[in-house]
Amino acid sequence: MYHLSNFPKLKPIFMAIWLLLIPIASTACSNSDTEMTADSTSIISGGIPVVNKADPGNLIIYSGRGELLVGPIIQQFQDATSINISVKYGQTQEIAATLLEEGNKSPADIFFASDPGGLGSVEDMLAPLSNEILNLVPEWARSSKGKWVGLSGRARTVVYNPKNLTEADLPNDMYGFTDPKWKNRIGWAPTNSSFQTMVTAMRATWGEEKTRNWLEGIQANKPTTYPKNVPQLAAVAASEIDVGFVNHYYLYRFLAEEGETFSARNYHPSAGGPGSMVMVAGAGILSTSENPDNGQKFLQFMLSKPAQQYFARQTFEYPLLEDIKTNPILTPLNEIKKPHVPVSKLADIRGTVNLLRETGVLP
Amino acid sequence: MTLIEPRIIKASSGYRGGRLVSRPPLFVWIPAILVLAAMIVPISYLVLRTIGAGTETFELIFKPRTFDILTRSLLLMGSVSIGSILIAVPIGWLTVKTDLPFRRIFSVITILPLVIPSYIGAFILVIFLSPKGILQGWLAPLGIDRLPEIYGFPGAFLTLTLLTYPYVLLPVRAALIKLDWSTYEASLTLGVTQIQTFIRITLPMLRPAIVTGTLLVALYALSDFGAVSILHYETFTWAIYIQYGNFAREVAAALSVVLIILAISLLYMESRTRGRAKYYNVSTGTHRRQKSIRLGIWRWPAVIFCISVVSFSFVMPVSILVYWVIRGISFSEQLTIPWSQLGNTLYVSGLAALVAVAAALPIAMLSIRYPGRISTLLERCSYIGFALPGIVVALSMVFFVIRYATPLYQTLPLLIFSYLILFLPAALSSINTSFLQVNPKLEEAARILGRSQLKAFGTITLPLLIPGLLAGASMVLLLTMKELPATLLLSPIGFKTLATSIWWATEDAFFTKAAVPALLLIIVSIIPMTFLVSLDQKRKGS
Numbered sequence: 065m066y067h068l069s070n071f072p073k074l075k076p077i078f079m080a081i082w083l084l085l086i087p088i089a090s091t092a093c094s095n096s097d098t099e100m101t102a103d104s105t106s107i108i109s110g111g112i113p114v115v116n117k118a119d120p121g122n123l124i125i126y127s128g129r130g131e132l133l134v135g136p137i138i139q140q141f142q143d144a145t146s147i148n149i150s151v152k153y154g155q156t157q158e159i160a161a162t163l164l165e166e167g168n169k170s171p172a173d174i175f176f177a178s179d180p181g182g183l184g185s186v187e188d189m190l191a192p193l194s195n196e197i198l199n200l201v202p203e204w205a206r207s208s209k210g211k212w213v214g215l216s217g218r219a220r221t222v223v224y225n226p227k228n229l230t231e232a233d234l235p236n237d238m239y240g241f242t243d244p245k246w247k248n249r250i251g252w253a254p255t256n257s258s259f260q261t262m263v264t265a266m267r268a269t270w271g272e273e274k275t276r277n278w279l280e281g282i283q284a285n286k287p288t289t290y291p292k293n294v295p296q297l298a299a300v301a302a303s304e305i306d307v308g309f310v311n312h313y314y315l316y317r318f319l320a321e322e323g324e325t326f327s328a329r330n331y332h333p334s335a336g337g338p339g340s341m342v343m344v345a346g347a348g349i350l351s352t353s354e355n356p357d358n359g360q361k362f363l364q365f366m367l368s369k370p371a372q373q374y375f376a377r378q379t380f381e382y383p384l385l386e387d388i389k390t391n392p393i394l395t396p397l398n399e400i401k402k403p404h405v406p407v408s409k410l411a412d413i414r415g416t417v418n419l420l421r422e423t424g425v426l427p
Numbered sequence: 428m429t430l431i432e433p434r435i436i437k438a439s440s441g442y443r444g445g446r447l448v449s450r451p452p453l454f455v456w457i458p459a460i461l462v463l464a465a466m467i468v469p470i471s472y473l474v475l476r477t478i479g480a481g482t483e484t485f486e487l488i489f490k491p492r493t494f495d496i497l498t499r500s501l502l503l504m505g506s507v508s509i510g511s512i513l514i515a516v517p518i519g520w521l522t523v524k525t526d527l528p529f530r531r532i533f534s535v536i537t538i539l540p541l542v543i544p545s546y547i548g549a550f551i552l553v554i555f556l557s558p559k560g561i562l563q564g565w566l567a568p569l570g571i572d573r574l575p576e577i578y579g580f581p582g583a584f585l586t587l588t589l590l591t592y593p594y595v596l597l598p599v600r601a602a603l604i605k606l607d608w609s610t611y612e613a614s615l616t617l618g619v620t621q622i623q624t625f626i627r628i629t630l631p632m633l634r635p636a637i638v639t640g641t642l643l644v645a646l647y648a649l650s651d652f653g654a655v656s657i658l659h660y661e662t663f664t665w666a667i668y669i670q671y672g673n674f675a676r677e678v679a680a681a682l683s684v685v686l687i688i689l690a691i692s693l694l695y696m697e698s699r700t701r702g703r704a705k706y707y708n709v710s711t712g713t714h715r716r717q718k719s720i721r722l723g724i725w726r727w728p729a730v731i732f733c734i735s736v737v738s739f740s741f742v743m744p745v746s747i748l749v750y751w752v753i754r755g756i757s758f759s760e761q762l763t764i765p766w767s768q769l770g771n772t773l774y775v776s777g778l779a780a781l782v783a784v785a786a787a788l789p790i791a792m793l794s795i796r797y798p799g800r801i802s803t804l805l806e807r808c809s810y811i812g813f814a815l816p817g818i819v820v821a822l823s824m825v826f827f828v829i830r831y832a833t834p835l836y837q838t839l840p841l842l843i844f845s846y847l848i849l850f851l852p853a854a855l856s857s858i859n860t861s862f863l864q865v866n867p868k869l870e871e872a873a874r875i876l877g878r879s880q881l882k883a884f885g886t887i888t889l890p891l892l893i894p895g896l897l898a899g900a901s902m903v904l905l906l907t908m909k910e911l912p913a914t915l916l917l918s919p920i921g922f923k924t925l926a927t928s929i930w931w932a933t934e935d936a937f938f939t940k941a942a943v944p945a946l947l948l949i950i951v952s953i954i955p956m957t958f959l960v961s962l963d964q965k966r967k968g969s
Contacts, residue, residue, distance in 0.1 A: 124920060130931040131923075132940060150920040152837075153931065157672040158818060162916050164676065165825040169833065171920075185674040255669050288578065291656040294936045295553065302559040317936035323758065417673045426673065427492050427666045 120147045123358040127176040128156025137374045141365045156182035173353040178345045181257045183212040184411040190348035200367045201384045205344045208408035214344025215366045216375040217382030219312040220262045221330040225300050238339035242281025250287040251296045251308035254425045258311050264416045265338040268409040279423045301328045316380035336401025451797045452880050455789040462786050466808050472823030473680045480677030500662040507648040508641045510588035515595035523603040526719040533733050534960040540740040541593040542952040544909040546653030549586045551744045582658035589740035591647050595640030598860045601898045602636035605864050635863050639856035646814040664816045683819045690814030694807045748942040755939025772924040776907035779846040780900040787854035795862045812848035817912030837919050845913045850906045854899035861895025
C-alpha cells in the first residue's frame with residue numbers, strides 16, 4: 065500500500081507539468097528557440113565565430129543528400145564566405161513533398177536534390193538561373209528550362225559478384241536481362257528514384273513498347289525487390305542475387321567500409337543504352353528565396369574547382385567541369401557509352417510512374 | 428470461488444459506484460479538448476488533400492492491388508499482435524511474479540527492443556537471417572547452402588514482433604506489480620492448480636493491460652514503414668510512402684484516409700471488447716509482501732525462452748552494431764561520440780515524455796472515471812496519430828503551421844507537439860491500465876472528508892497512478908528517441924538527433940558511423956529502464 069506521506073504535495077508537480085505544457089502547445093517558447101539557434105550555428109560553423117563587417121547574410125539549404133556526403137563541402141563554402149548557413153537534411157522525395165506543402169511561404173533558399181526527378185517535381189517553385197551558372201556544365205547536366213543545374217554526375221550501373229560472374233557473362237545491354245537464364249538472379253529497387261530515371265531514359269531511347277516489354281521481362285524473371293541501393297549491394301556481395309541495378313558510387317562506400325574483399329563490382333553495359341546512363345545530383349534556387357544572391361554564390365562555389373574535386377575524391381562521383389580529373393578508381397566518363405537523352409525528356413517522371421503502375425511494378 | 432468472484436464486478440448491473448460528482452471537472456475537460464483538437468490536424472489535412480484529388484486518384488485506389496495491400500496489412504497486424512502477446516505475457520509474468528534467474532537483467536533487456544528503430548532492426552535481421560546471411564554462414568558446415576527467404580511476410584512479422592512486444596510487456600508488468608496477491612493465494616488455498624489460477628485469475632485481471640498494449644502493437648504494425656520497406660512487404664503505409672516518393676500527394680492522402688478508417692474500426696472493435704468489468708480492489712487491500720512463485724525445474728525452460736527472445740530482439744542487433752564499430756576501428760576510421768545529437772535526443776524526448784503524460788492524464792481520467800459516449804470518443808480519437816505514418820502527420824503539420832502559425836514553423840514546440848500527436852496513445856494506454864486498478868471510492872472518501880476535487884485527486888489517485896505514469900513516460904521517451912520522419916521534416920533547421928544521424932549513415936552505407944549513435948541510443952535508454960525496473964522491485968517489496 066502506498067503511504068501518502070511517501071508522496072507529499074504531488075499537486076504542485078501536477079500543476080507544474082501543466083504549466084509546462086501550455087507554453088509549449090500554444091506559443092513558441094522563445095527560450096528554447098534561441099538556445100537551438102545558437103546550438104545549430106555552432107554546429108554548422110564548427111565553432112568559428114562569424115564576425116563580419118558587411119553582413120554576408122543567410123542561406124537556408126534543403127538538402128536531399130546526406131550530411132556525411134555533402135556536409136563537409138557546405139562547411140567549406142561557409143568558411144570561405146562567412147555566410148550564415150543552415151541546412152535541413154532529408155530524403156529528396158520527402159523534401160520535395162515538404163516544399164510543395166510549404167508553397168510560397170517556404171523558408172528555403174536552395175533545394176539540393178539527389179536526382180533530377182526531385183528537382184523536376186518542384187520546378188515551378190524554382191527561379192530561372194543565369195546563363196553564367198548554367199553554362200558551367202554540359203547541356204545534359206542541367207534543366208532544359210534553366211531552373212536547376214547539376215552539381216555532380218552519377219552513373220547507372222549493374223553490380224555483380226566477381227566470385228560468381230565475369231563481365232563476359234553479363235549482357236552488353238540492359239535488355240539482355242529479360243533472358244530467362246536470369247531467372248531468380250536479379251535484384252532491383254523500382255521505388256528508387258534513380259531507377260525510375262533510368263526507366264524514363266529507356267522510354268526516351270527505346271520507346272514505350274520496348275520499355276514495357278523490358279519491365280515485363282524482368283518481372284517474369286522474378287527479381288528480388290529491394291527498397292534502395294545499399295541492401296542490393298550487400299545482397300550481391302552475399303551471393304543472394306547475381307546482379308543488381310544500382311548507382312555506381314555505393315560500391316566505393318562499401319569498399320571503404322569493408323575493404324577490397326567486398327565481393328561486388330560495377331559493370332557499365334558495353335553496348336551502352338539506358339543501362340549506362342549518367343545523371344546528376346543538382347540544385348536550384350527557390351523563387352521565393354530571400355537570399356538569391358547567396359544562392360547564386362552557393363551554386364557557383366559548388367561548380368568551382370575545389371568543390372568538384374571534393375565530389376570526385378570524397379563521394380566518388382563524376383565531376384562536371386571538364387578539367388577536373390575523375391577519381392582513378394572509377395570508370396572514366398568517356399569510356400561509358402552513355403545514351404543521348406534530352407534532359408527535357410528525363411523530367412517526365414509521371415509518365416514513368418504510370419507505366420510502372422500499369423505493369424504492376426508499383427501499386 | 429465465491430471468494431474471488433466479487434472482485435470483478437460487472438458494471439452492467441448498473442452499479443456506478445455512487446459517485447459524488449457525475450460531471451468531470453474543468454481541469455480535466457479543457458486539456459482533453461485541446462488534445463482532441465490536435466488530433467484533428469492530420470485528419471483535416473488528409474480530407475482536404477483527398478477532396479482536392481481528381482477521379483484519376485480514386486481509380487488508382489479502388490483496384491485489386493489495393494485490396495491485396497489491405498489484406499497484407501491486416502495479416503501483418505493480426506499476426507504481430509498475437510506474436511507480441513505470446514512473448515510479452517510469459518515474460519511479464521516470469522520477470523515480475525517468479526524466481527526466474529537473472530530476472531532483473533531480463534526485466535531491463537526485454538524492454539529495450541522498443542528503442543531500436545525498425546529500419547535498423549530490419550536491416551540487421553536481413554544481414555543475419557537472409558538466405559546467405561550470417562546464420563547461413565554458421566550453418567554452412569552442416570551442408571545448409573541457403574536459408575528460406577526472409578523477404579516479405581516472415582521477415583516483416585519477425586522484425587515487428589521482436590521490436591514491438593514491449594508495448595504489451597510494459598503495461599502487463601505494471602498490472603502484475605499491482606495485482607492483488609491475496610486473490611492468487613485464495614485460489615491456491617481452494618485447491619486450484621497454478622496453471623488454472625493463472626488462466627482463471629491472473630489472465631482476466633491482466634486483460635485490460637494486454638488489450639491496450641496489443642492495440643498499440645497493432646497500430647504500430649499498421650503504421651511502420653522502416654521494417655516493411657526493407658523487407659519488402661507491401662502494406663498500406665508502404666504504399667503511402669511510395670506515393671509520396673512518386674510525387675502523388677493526393678493518392679497518398681487518399682490511402683491515408685483508408686488507413687484511418689481501418690484504424691477507427693480497430694479502435695471501435697477494441698472498445699467493444701473491453702467490457703465494463705472493474706479491476707480494482709473492493710476492499711482496502713492488504714498488499715502483503717509478495718513471495719515469488721517458485722518455478723522449480725521449470726526455471727530452465729523459462730530461462731531458455733527469455734534468452735531466445737532476448738538474443739533475437741536485443742543481442743543480435745547489438746552485436747552487429749558492435750561488430751561494425753570494431754571493423755571501423757580496424758580500418759582506422761575516426762570515431763567521434765555525437766554529444767550534441769545525444770543532448771538533443773535526450774532533451775526532446777524528455778520533454779515529449781513529460782508533455783505526453785500530462786496530456787494523457789486528463790484523457791485517461793475522463794474515459795475511466797466518467798465513461799460516456801463523448802469521453803470514449805475523445806479517448807479513441809487520441810489513438811489516430813499512432814496509426815498514421817510519421818510522414819503524414821509531419822506533412823499535415825507543415826501544411827497547417829506554415830499557413831496559420833508561421834512563427835511556430837520549424838521550432839521545438841512544434842516538434843514536441845507533433846510527437847504528442849504521434850505518441851500520446853503510448854502514454855495513455857499505460858495510464859489507463861493503472862487507472863482501472865485504482866478504486867474510485869478512495870478518492871470519494873477524501874472528498875467526503877472535505878478535500879477539494881483537485882486535491883483529492885492529487886493526494887489520493889495520482890500517487891497510485893505513478894507506476895502507470897512512469898511506464899507511459901518511458902514508452903514515449905523511447906519512441907521519441909528513435910522517431911525519424913517528423914524529426915527530419917519539422918525540427919528546427921540544423922537540429923540533429925541520434926536517430927537522424929543513424930538514418931543518414933545507413934542511407935549512404937556509412938555503417939560504422941551508424942553504429943556509434945545506435946549503440947549510444949541503446950545505452951542511454953538502459954538508464955531509465957533500469958530505474959523503472961528497480962522502482963518496480965521496490966514497490967513490490969513495500
